[in-house]
Amino acid sequence: MNNLSNARHMDVARLAKRLDNIEPFYVVQVITRAIELEAQGKSIINLAVGEPDFPTPQPIVDAAVAALKSDRMRYSPSLGSDALRQALSNWYQSRYAVDVPAERIAVTSGASGALLLTMGMVISEGDEVLMPDPSYPCNRHFVSSMGGSARLIPVGAETDYQLTSLLVEQNWTERTVGVMVASPSNPTGTLMDHDELQKIVEFVRGRGGVVIVDEIYHGLTYDGQVRTALDISDDVFVINSFSKYFAMTGWRLGWTVMPEGYVEHFEKLAQNLYISNSDVAQRAALSAFDLETIEEAEKNRSRYKEQRDFLLPALRDLGFKIPVEPSGAFYIYADCTNFTNDSYSFSHDVLEKAGVAIAPGLDFGDHRANEHVRFSYPKPIPVLQEGIRRLKEFTSK
Ligand SMILES: Cc1ncc(COP(=O)(O)O)c(C=O)c1O
The missing domain is CATH 3.40.640.10 (Type I PLP-dependent aspartate aminotransferase-like (Major domain))
Incomplete structure (x- = not known):
């Protein structure tokens, strides 16, 4: 078991068959580990969690x-x-x-x-x-x-x-x-x-x-x-x-x-x-x-766009391959084969050694999952800049 996995398999009296086909949600493991590291005083740039960074309007x-x-x-x-x-x-x-x-x-x-x-x-x-x-x-x-x-x-x-x-x-x-x-x-x-x-x-x-x-x-x-x-x-x-x-x-x-x-x-x-x-x-x-809520949501939308417009070219410059421009949500799904063919271990290493949390492709299916990671970008641009700086240092070693 590596550090990304916090699942412990203990004996239980009964477990329904349907559990056999349910895999863990790996990104939650990444996030849990990121929180653990933060609690130890480490600085973590969390690009794993898929939720808005803004408060509810x-x-x-x-x-x-x-x-x-x-x-x-x-x-x-x-x-x-x-x-x-x-x-x-x-x-x-x-x-x-x-x-x-x-x-x-x-x-x-x-x-x-x-x-x-x-x-x-x-x-x-x-x-x-x-x-x-x-x-x-x-x-x-x-x-x-x-x-x-x-x-x-x-x-x-x-x-x-x-x-x-x-x-x-x-x-x-x-x-x-x-x-x-x-x-x-x-x-x-x-x-x-x-x-x-x-x-x-x-x-x-x-x-x-x-x-x-x-x-x-x-x-x-x-x-x-x-x-x-x-x-x-x-x-x-x-x-x-x-x-x-x-x-x-x-x-x-x-x-x-x-x-x-x-x-x-x-x-x-x-x-x-x-x-x-x-x-x-x-x-x-x-x-x-309400009009006021929609105005706030629309402001947030334009900030997400700015964040995407910053992160997308920055990741491409680092060597991640992103062949299709993501035009919605707040995710970038990137081919990481310039660095690894094992995106699960890569996510783990990036978190432990560079302090950047990202989601391994494994979460999203089987097809070329080992070759991809997901970046979630609802973060202020300076935070994204620091994430890129750390990734650059990590990938150039
Ligand atoms: C594609 C998709 N569907 C559904 C959900 C579940 O969202 P919620 O239950 O918070 O509305 C998510 C959450 O990230 C999602 O990405």
């Missing part, structure tokens, strides 16, 4: 405080408060000019809750879901937790690290029940081509499957406005969250938009699995759509 915080002072916090409807569902529906209208009735929106505990309930609703034992490799690590584990399996399709720079309709058609089997994509993607920050997504939706509809599109990084795009998958069809599941654009990771609030017929089933699962979402978080989130 003030109107949201004020609304939470006011709600806590004026009322008891109680259970709320399992699909989310009517007010928040309606506010989300209005948001789709004002931001994307798309008509999404509040009845098709369910508020959840983060995008994670949305993914859990959506997968829980559509996946049976033995089912298979197609997803790109690399992609967000938890997705394959949501599927396997439900008794299904993720079929990871290797993707590269030639398709902007996204699935294409051809890849979906080629990999669809008798067991396949759906396709899961994210745009912008974690870890690559790349977007899905809208026409390609439309072709995928049409193909999957023909096969009686489901398409799940994770739009959690919407709002964090830097080269023009993007369209939601709901523009294509009412027949897709769209996952989203207050975590990233609204800088609310710790509030645990997200949502799913689903095709109409699924709502009652989703509600049944939500009722049984966790009753309702955080009351205070839902009341606070009503202020997420």
Whole structure:
């Protein structure tokens, strides 16, 4: 066991079979180790953690405080408060000019809750879901937790690290029940081509499957406005969250938009699995759509863009290969083969010897995982500059 791994395997009386297929979230190990090193007095530049560096916008915080002072916090409807569902529906209208009735929106505990309930609703034992490799690590584990399996399709720079309709058609089997994509993607920050997504939706509809599109990084795009998958069809599941654009990771609030017929089933699962979402978080989130909040979120977005525009060329100058410009999220997925063919050990060494925390490619799949690392850039430019200085010193030794 090296220092990145803090997992100790102790004997336990019973462990469910489904745990066999669930791998640790390696980046969490990196972050834990980074915190340990910081506690020992070491200076760490943390480019591993995937969350905004900015505080939650003030109107949201004020609304939470006011709600806590004026009322008891109680259970709320399992699909989310009517007010928040309606506010989300209005948001789709004002931001994307798309008509999404509040009845098709369910508020959840983060995008994670949305993914859990959506997968829980559509996946049976033995089912298979197609997803790109690399992609967000938890997705394959949501599927396997439900008794299904993720079929990871290797993707590269030639398709902007996204699935294409051809890849979906080629990999669809008798067991396949759906396709899961994210745009912008974690870890690559790349977007899905809208026409390609439309072709995928049409193909999957023909096969009686489901398409799940994770739009959690919407709002964090830097080269023009993007369209939601709901523009294509009412027949897709769209996952989203207050975590990233609204800088609310710790509030645990997200949502799913689903095709109409699924709502009652989703509600049944939500009722049984966790009753309702955080009351205070839902009341606070009503202020997420205030002009003042959006102004703050947009300011943050322009800072992320500046951070990307600093880090991207700096990493390329160091010798990391980044063939596709990441145009969203706050990640850079970099080929590190100029330095190593073992990105896991490389991440470990960079943390221990250079004091820079980065995520090993291993987290995001199998395909060329050893050749990649992910940099998460929501940090002030001087911090990024210091990170680059340390990496330069480390890689030139
Ligand atoms: C692509 C993607 N989906 C979902 C999530 C889960 O987000 P949350 O549960 O905080 O909304 C994350 C978190 O990093 C993510 O990167």
